Amino acid sequence: MSDLILFWHRRDLRISDNTGLAAARSHSSKVVGVFCLDPNILERDDIAPARVTYMIGCLQALQKRYAEVGSQLLILHANPMQGIPALAAALKAKAVFWNWDVEPYSQKRDRTVIDALKEKGIQFLDQNWDQILHFPDEIRSGVNQPYTIYTPFWKNWISKPKANLVATLENALCLTEAEKEIAKLNGAIALPTAKDLGFIWDRDLVIVPGEAAALEKLEEFTNSTINEYKEQRNFPAINGTSQLSAALKFGAIGIRTVWQATLEALQNSRSEETESNIRTWQQEIAWREFYQHAMYNFPQLAEGAFRQALKNFPWQTNEEYFQAWCEGKTGYPIVDAAMRQMNELGWMHNRCRMIVASFLTKDLLINPQLGEKYFMQKLIDGDLSANNGGWQWSASSGMDPKPLRIFNPASQAQKFDPEGEYIREWVPQLRSLDTEYLVTGKIPASERDALGYPHPIVDHNLQQRQFKGLYQQQRDFPPLTSGA
Numbered sequence: 001m002s003d004l005i006l007f008w009h010r011r012d013l014r015i016s017d018n019t020g021l022a023a024a025r026s027h028s029s030k031v032v033g034v035f036c037l038d039p040n041i042l043e044r045d046d047i048a049p050a051r052v053t054y055m056i057g058c059l060q061a062l063q064k065r066y067a068e069v070g071s072q073l074l075i076l077h078a079n080p081m082q083g084i085p086a087l088a089a090a091l092k093a094k095a096v097f098w099n100w101d102v103e104p105y106s107q108k109r110d111r112t113v114i115d116a117l118k119e120k121g122i123q124f125l126d127q128n129w130d131q132i133l134h135f136p137d138e139i140r141s142g143v144n145q146p147y148t149i150y151t152p153f154w155k156n157w158i159s160k161p162k163a164n165l166v167a168t169l170e171n172a173l174c175l176t177e178a179e180k181e182i183a184k185l186n187g188a189i190a191l192p193t194a195k196d197l198g199f200i201w202d203r204d205l206v207i208v209p210g211e212a213a214a215l216e217k218l219e220e221f222t223n224s225t226i227n228e229y230k231e232q233r234n235f236p237a238i239n240g241t242s243q244l245s246a247a248l249k250f251g252a253i254g255i256r257t258v259w260q261a262t263l264e265a266l267q268n269s270r271s272e273e274t275e276s277n278i279r280t281w282q283q284e285i286a287w288r289e290f291y292q293h294a295m296y297n298f299p300q301l302a303e304g305a306f307r308q309a310l311k312n313f314p315w316q317t318n319e320e321y322f323q324a325w326c327e328g329k330t331g332y333p334i335v336d337a338a339m340r341q342m343n344e345l346g347w348m349h350n351r352c353r354m355i356v357a358s359f360l361t362k363d364l365l366i367n368p369q370l371g372e373k374y375f376m377q378k379l380i381d382g383d384l385s386a387n388n389g390g391w392q393w394s395a396s397s398g399m400d401p402k403p404l405r406i407f408n409p410a411s412q413a414q415k416f417d418p419e420g421e422y423i424r425e426w427v428p429q430l431r432s433l434d435t436e437y438l439v440t441g442k443i444p445a446s447e448r449d450a451l452g453y454p455h456p457i458v459d460h461n462l463q464q465r466q467f468k469g470l471y472q473q474q475r476d477f478p479p480l481t482s483g484a
Helices: 019-027 049-068 080-090 104-120 150-159 177-184 211-223 225-232 245-250 255-268 272-297 299-303 308-312 319-327 333-345 350-363 368-378 384-394 409-416 421-426 435-440 445-451 460-473
Strands: 005-009 031-036 073-076 095-099 123-128
Touching: 005 019, 005 080, 019 031, 019 095, 019 123, 031 049, 031 080, 049 073, 049 211, 049 245, 073 080, 080 095, 080 104, 095 104, 104 123, 104 299, 150 272, 211 225, 211 245, 211 255, 225 255, 225 272, 255 272, 272 299, 272 384, 299 384, 319 333, 319 350, 319 368, 333 350, 333 368, 333 409, 333 421, 333 435, 350 368, 350 384, 350 409, 350 460, 368 384, 409 435, 421 435
Parallel strands: 005 031, 005 095, 031 073, 095 123
Antiparallel strands: none
């Protein structure tokens, strides 16, 4: 057996600030990377072409980085539960390292790989937490239980010191040419395109893939946009968010790198207002981690509602309504603008994600799991934990002390797209209309007909009352709270 270590990349498509890769390098200078194109994931029916295209771009960048530091990234197209142990054995690797994941499938897959490696007498190190700042067992309540409410989670989470950056491997790996050639001969393939894998995305990506692009985006955000983040993040017509969600989903950037950038921004802040903006973004990082901890501690979230009473909620089945929602043809301008943005770009502004999710569940009374799946079929940053957490929040089925929120599309548009800029961009047939019509949705029937824009498929006020009536019939709910 050689002193070579195989490092299995999954959601950590970068060289720098990578805890598992750094651990591998501390054991040997001979480290080969591998990424497995997993048919158990790629053959699911909720995989977005934009997301696969972004992932392939990240892998291209990662292969270049491996070459720069003296090694290589191998690509397998196989079930990792057989492919990873087989590759490790063929390379005579002494160990396989990887970073742990919170998702149910990932944990089941990894346990199977561990068993196979044990049978082959190959060492492994899997308990590196790389995608989160605190591992799930570290953030617990006073009675040693996982949190189910964000605010106490945040208070505990922010009080704890965060891990330092992990050293970057610059010219730190040293495979011989013979070793590189042997590695290539043992099941590795050339990196395919997304099209080769059956995913067609013929537009430019709204987010540039790869570690370098993610670092550049982080620097751009923390140098300027973050200083006005608290307010501007809510306006979809403004570029007021970090747009790092895809990079974080695939690990094109390390979460410790991101956190360190917020600390540096705080050090450079010159006002309480700026500090408040930065703290708000730190809270969003904590929200991301809250949902990841929740998925790890409550894997049943992936299958349905967290709150028992919502498990049997009488959601309606109306395929016509659902298709109208998917296509951005509901007759509600802000809803349609958001859905068209996602269908076109593979990305949607976060404020709009809440608006359209509320509309599907509270106006159309359609099962949120259908919307959750459609998002995953479209979004470049589609992530099980974040997507599931957002949809459960919107559907009043998740971890929330005040779960009933009903977004009024008109008031949301008036508040967050007051000039109708966002609506005009994504529903161009309405550009000529007065702003009041756009943001209130009170477009005369004759105007709708002339412009070929659909009439509202439901009445918001009637649907809101119907939802509240159904909601009140369920058990274990607190008193109704005011709508948003």
